[in-house]
Ligand code: SF4
């Protein structure tokens with residue numbers, strides 16, 4: 001499985017889009033093809049390679065949906 005900079009606990013997402021607005025790389029969007037256990041379209045990461053692990057999404061999310069990982073050393077050297 002390729003390394004991903006964030007983990008999304010999508011069943012906690014209420015689709016408010018605060019994170020979508022806050023992401024400076026514009027790599028978050030609601031997945032309108034799916035509905036989570038709460039009945040909302042959950043957020044998804046649309047481009048893992050463009051995510052910088054800035055954690056702005058985690059700071060604004062009211063429901064602690066995100067876990068953000070710093071890029072491993074080998075990823076930073078690419
Ligand atoms: S860590 Fe930063 S770049 Fe990555 S999805 Fe969150 S806000 Fe966007």
Ligand code: SF4
Nearest residue numbers: 013014016017019061
């Ligand atoms: S801020 Fe949190 S609850 Fe709102 S859409 Fe983003 S992940 Fe979902």
